[in-house]
Amino acid sequence: MSVSGPLVVASRFCGPSGSANGGYFAGRVAALAGRTVTVRLLLPPPLETPFGTLELADGTIAVMSGTERIGEARPAALTLDPPRAPSYFEAVEASRRYAGFAHHRFPTCFVCGTHRPRGDGMRIFAGPIAERELVAAPWVPDTSLDRGDGKVRPEFMSAALDCPGFYAVSPDDRMMLLGELTAHVSRLVRVAERCTVIGWALEASGRKRAAGTAVFGEDGEVCALARALWIEPKSLHS
Secondary structure, three states: OEOOOOEOOOHHHEOOOOEEOHHHHHHHHHHHHOOOEEEEEOOOOEOOOOEEEEEOOOOOEEEEEOOEEEEEEEEOOOOOOOOOOOOHHHHHHHHOOOHHHOOOOOOOOOOOOOOOOEOOEOOOOOEEEHHHOEEEEEEOOOHHHEOOOOEEOHHHHHHHOOHHHHHHHOOOOOOOEEEEEEEEEOOOOEOOOOEEEEEEEEEEEOOEEEEEEEEEOOOOOEEEEEEEEEEOOHHHHO
């Protein structure tokens, strides 16, 4: 049965230029589910395209573009212990070493793209803290992310948990795509709050890399956590 009306990802919220940022897409799907879910991306979600959603008998939510399944969400529980948060100023220093400043595969990415100006992109530039084996970035949400009460909309929290995971598992900038994201938001941060976002590697197997990501509020509280699966395309691995 259908669980909602059409879901449309506006072109602003792209990852690669022709498709949605995976974390944002996962956040929109999770909002429809109303619970913690693992969102699997089966195909790059196209922009400005109405998606239908169906709840299947086993509880899976299928995201459809016509008869084609773009993604799916399954109920999940997230158990993840994040590393100690670096200070905001440590995150600022780490961001100066952001690999995307030297080369960026998707410079217009809504979350981490260097070609997106303030007030348009999220500009989360996660750079390494080598002695901590993690990447970190400062993030000060702008007013365009406000859900109407001074707090950031949940899908933007999910988006913030996306790209730092890539830079944690692909320091050599190998091509990898987000396959799955399980995100849990415990507190929506405020617009203009000085947040810190981190990513760290969990495990690796063949073409797959698992990453953890977290958003810390200005007071050091863990506001959101995610576990992501990143996959190196087979064509590049062979």
